[in-house]
Amino acid sequence: MAKPKLRRTLYIGLGGTGIKVIKEVKKNFLNNSASSLPSMVKFLCIDTNLGDLNGVPTEGEERLGTLEKIHMTVDEPAATLHAGGTIYDWIPKSNRDSVIDIEGTGAGQVRSNGKFIIEDVERKHETLSRRLTQLFSNLTSVTAExxxxxxxxxxxxxxxxxxxxxxGTGSGMFLSVANLVRRYIPHANLMAYAFSPQFFTSVGVNWNITHNAYGALLELDYHMHGGKGKYTNVDRNITKKLFDSVMYIDKYTYTKNHLEDAFTYDFDEVKVIVAHALYLSAGEIGTNALSIVDNLRTAMNSGGYDMECPNGIKGAWVSSIGVSEIFCNPQADIEFKTIESAGNILKDLLDGERAGLTVTETNNWIGELNLDESQGDKDGNYLINRMLHPDSFKTPKSQSKITVYDSGTYDDSDFIKINDTVINSLKDSPAKVAEEKRKLILQKVKEELFPTSGVKTIGVKKLIQILSGLRSDILNSKKVLQGEIEEFSSKQENTDTIIKQSTENIAHERSRNRFVRDNDAIEDAKDAIRKQRVEYYKYQLEIDRRTAAIEVYDILDKFVDSYIHESTGFLSQLKSNLESGIEKLEEKANNDFSSKVLSRESTSIDLTSRANRLTTASTERHPIDDWNKFFSELEYASIENLAPKADWDTTAVSIFNSHQSADATGPIIVRIMNTYSKEERIQKYKDLINRARPLMEISSFGERINPSDFIFVSYPCNLSTDKDESDKMLAKFKTEFEEALGSDKFEVIPQKDNNKILMYRQMGVIPPFYIQGISYKKNTLSNPESCEALYLKYINKAGDRRKVKPFTDSYFEDAYEKGGHSLDSEYGIYVSKMDLWVDCFILGLIERKDDLYRIEYNKGEIEFMPPFKAWKNLGTTRTEAYEAFEQSDNEFISYLKEKREQLLLNTEVSAQRQKFYGVGENKVALYMNSSLLDFESEEFKTPNVQDLIRKECDFLRQNQ
Structure with a gap:
């Protein structure tokens, strides 16, 4: 079967919102890729809050890999801001105190903090630049499947x-990140997904939410007007758009012609919807959607979606998306059977499932383990022979080493020493033998509880009986050995009696004839003493090996007793799970797999029916989380060796595989065609369309606009019917879907998934101020709760608490004056004087002193302070200074050029100059390094591109 195809795709999340969505996208890929990520898909998350970035994932959330995240912060923000001087002129004065809130814990809800952080990090370390370069290399090198x-x-x-x-983070960084993407990933299809402030008005620090959003939207509006000749009758300064498309993500849904229901979502619901759309965008549906992006880009650049309003031509650039699905869970039958199997397994583990099995048949473990010493020689003496085999001492060596004196006394120390040396080398320690037997017991338990080859489990109840019987047998064998020890002790006493009698015989013979040599009676008595000492030694060895065996029994007795106790606890836990857990799982199964009324906000339509479950021939391993979760609750602290989790997982997979059906079912479209009438099918398709509502609410003023609606619907292509039948079914589907949509403007995309029909709906571009909740009267709309209205109230309210500006303080028509980045490398104003102007800053010929720009000139006013240089005053503002410089006569310009050449003869000075821009790099392109000026200052009340570049000159001058 052909595999799904994916585009080379990079997902980047900024701040808390972006990261949560990207984690959800990653989960989509893992859930659909057998827990492995496609090689042509990469993820990157950037945040200023280290705790949030590295925190423990919440339930159901994916963990980010080391190379999938970047933490950005400024260690000494106040000092860095102070040292930067005019580099950070763009930070509003009212925001400067807020930088102390940075230091690794976020941007403090302040956009300028987010921008300040990424600019400082990139200037010093190029962290993101290097990572993007590596990701570009990784993605472009992906060729193999x-x-x-x-x-x-x-x-x-x-x-x-x-x-x-x-x-503060995402809203403050997105322009910088987008520009870096454009620079380090050439020709990228760059798409933005901007989340509305409506999600966050009741979350955490919310006093600056709407103002941040309004400022960010103004800047987006400026950047998305690249390529426009006019904008409210004013020439534009940029020629390229920053993003190929911008998706505005709101908690409210767009309603087409007011015929669809308007729904309201919370963030977690929207996160899932957007993540699903992003996941789909990497595949075949994404390929078709991108063709729409291309068409939209052409239409936008030609003004095809612009609106003429009372106060000017409004550019259109905002889009939105929605997704929905009809699915039928093909694993419902398997999963439910698995849950049922879990209950059966638990019951089996409790009671056992071997028909006719009796305790008598199962409690012979002591014999199988070679531990039975209760039958004398009939049991084989396996254990005591293991402790010391009798062959090693039946004929002790060197009996001659036993010396018996004429007095009847004896010395057998050499005899014992020689034989002990031999015998001790043949002994096994009780601890060693007990450990071996303990492992054998554990193995027996595992084999009986978790048998293989189709053998049934004996159950925990039976196991407890067996273990109790084993313990009883151990104690019985121990008792028998203790009796045998008493017998051998009695025999030792007999040898002592014989030795005593032999000694008396020797004494009697000596008293009768003390000078008699070679007395046979005396020699016979000595031989008797030697033999009895050998017998005594042999009896002692019999006692020793039984004593060692008893020590083994003592160790095993304690072990088996503790195991009985643990098994009893395990039994109790199993009973508890049977009483409560199975009921919960069955209840869940009933809820999950029965036909139920879905909430109107849901984007999914579940056709799975408990009464008509599907089966599948697929051998792909699917999650069986409920079953595994159920068994994970059985983990019993002291029973770990009895039922390690690995065994449960293995058993779970075994159960799952055993319930795979060999009979393939027809795909979902076949089920729909065969199960529902035409009217019901059309209603299902209408429901599918309705549930894919784009996530953007249009204002009431938007009734005059009719955004284009692009519909993509997947169709299962792996049909089991013949080609003619498949073609007829596809034609019927298209006809009925067209009737449901009321239009033929949709595209059917082949999809490998037989069990799901997906719908991807993209709303065409509109001017941003038609979004509900954005604009106010200045844009001919009236919404007292809009971002604009709240912002104006905020900045005009005297005595308000800590004021932090979002960089902009006007409305959409003025957005072009509030610019930030540009993607142009040449601006059409690049002249030799501008080149000289920049060099004058770099080489220290221009300085700013006492709020006055001045330039070193031999015909200027001489400063009466060492080193007595002559200076020409240029003006109090950058605008005045550059105008004076630009209007200077040729003599002045010639002097500066000559001065520049003299300075550059010095290699150190020349090297310092190259520090700021390399050979061949356009100086003016340094404009890209800084943006978002302090538009509240009088100096930049009406800035133009020259003003912005002059600001960069200060940036260069400060960094010498």
């Missing part, structure tokens, strides 16, 4: 940038 996906033949890399407009 991986295990689960093929690669789509697309030249460009798709980059999806997700962020919130409302906070």
């Amino acid at each position: 991986d295990q689960n996906y093929d690669i789509l033949s697309a030249t460009n890399i798709d980059v999806h940038l997700v962020f919130s407009l409302a906070g």
Whole structure:
């Protein structure tokens, strides 16, 4: 079967919002890729809060890999800001105190903090630049097919940038990140997903939410007007758009012609919807959606979606998305059977399932383990022979070493020493033998509880009986050995009696004839003493090996007793799970797999029916979380060796595989066609369309606009019917879907998944101020709760608490004056004087002193302070200074050029100059390094591109 195809795709999340969405996207890939990530898909998350970035994932949330995250912060923000001087002129004065809130814990809900952090980090370390370079290399080098996906033949890399407009990190960084993506991932398809402030107005620090969003939207509006000749009758300064498309993500849904229900979601619901759309964007549906992006880009650049309003031409650039699905869970039957099997396994573990099995048949473990010493020689003496085999002492060596004196006394120390040396080398220690037997017992338990080859479990109840019987047998054998020890002790006493009698015989013979030599009676008595000492030694060895065996029994007795106790606890836990756990699982199964009324906000339509469950021939391993979770609750602290978790997982997989059906079912479209009437099918398709509502609410003023609606619907292509039948079914589907949609403007995409129909719905571009909750009267709309209205109230309210500006203080028509980045490397104003102007700053010929720009000139006013240089005053503002410089006569310009050449003869000075821009790099391109000026200052009340570049000159001058 052909594998799904994916585009080379990079997902980037900024701040808390972006990271949560990207983690959800990653989970989509893992859930659909057998827990492995496709090689042509990469993830990157950037945050200023280290705790949030590295925190423990919440339940159901994916963990980020080391190379999938970047933490950005400024260690000494106040000192860095102070040292930067005019580099950070763009930070509003009212925001400067807020930088103390940075230091690794976030951006403090202040956009300028987020921008300040990324600019400082990139200037010093180029952290993101290097990572993007590596990701570009990794993605472009992907050519081979991986295990689960093929690669789509697309030249460009798709980059999806997700962020919130409302906070400090994402809202402050997105322009900088987008520009770096453009620089280090050439020709990328760059798409933004901007989350509305509506999600966050009741979360945490919310006093600056709407103002941040409004400022960010103004800047986006400026950047998305690249390529426009006019904008409210004013020439534009940028020629390229920053993003290929911008998806505005709101908690409210767009309603087409007011015929669809308007729904309201919370963030967690929208996170799942957007993540699903982002996941789909990497595949075949994404390929078709990108063709729409291309068409939209052409239409936007030609003004095809612009609106003429009472106060000017409004550019359109905002889009939105929605997804929905009809699915039928093909694993419902398998999963339910698995849950039922879990209950059966637990019952089996309790009671056992071997028909006719009796305790008598199972409690012979003591014999199988060679531990039975209760039958004398009939049991084979396995254990005591293991402790010391009798062959080693039946004929003790060197009996002659026993010396018996004429007095009847004896010395057998040499005899014992020689034989002990031999015998001790043949002994096994009780501890060693007990450990071996303990392992054998554990193995027996595992084999009986978790048998293989189709053998049934004996159950924990039976196990406890067996273990109790084993312990009883151990104690019985121990008792028998203790009796045998008494017998051998009695025999030792007999040898002592014989030795005593022999000694008396020797004494009697000597008293009768003390001078008699070679007395046979005396020699016979000595031989008797030697023999009895050998017998005594042999009896002692019999006692010793039984004593060692008893020590083994003592160790095993304690072990088996503790095991009985643990098994009893395990039994209790199993009973508890049977009483409560199975009921919960069955209840869940009933809820999950029965036909139920879905909430109207849901984007999914579940056709799975408990009464009509599907089966599948697929051998792909699917999650059986409920079953595994159920068994994970059985983990019993002291029973770990009895039922290690690995065994439960193995058993779970075994149960799952045993319930795979060999009969394949027809795909979902076949089920729909065969199960529902035409009217019911059309209603299902209408429901599918309705549930894919784009996540953006249009204002009431938006009734005059009719955004384009792009519909993509997947269709199972792995049909089991013949081609003619498949073609007829597809034609019927298209006809009925067209009737449900009321239009033929949709595209059917082949999909490998037979059990799901997906719908991806993209709303065409509109001007941003038609979004509900954005604009106010200045844009001919009236919404007292809009971002604009709340912002104006905020900045005009005297005595308000800590004021932090979001960089902008006007409305959309003025956004072009509030610019930030530009993607142009040449601006059409690059002249030799500008080149000289920049060099004058770099080489120290221009300085700013006492709020006055002045330049070193031999015909200027001489300063009456060492080193008595002559200076020409240029003006109090950058604008005045550059105008004076630009209007200077040729003599002045010639002097400066000559001065520059003299200075550059010095290699150190020349090297310092090259520090700021390399050979061949346009100086003016340094404009990209800083943006978001302090528009509240009088100096930049009406800035133009020259003003911005002059600001960069100060940036260069400060960094010498």
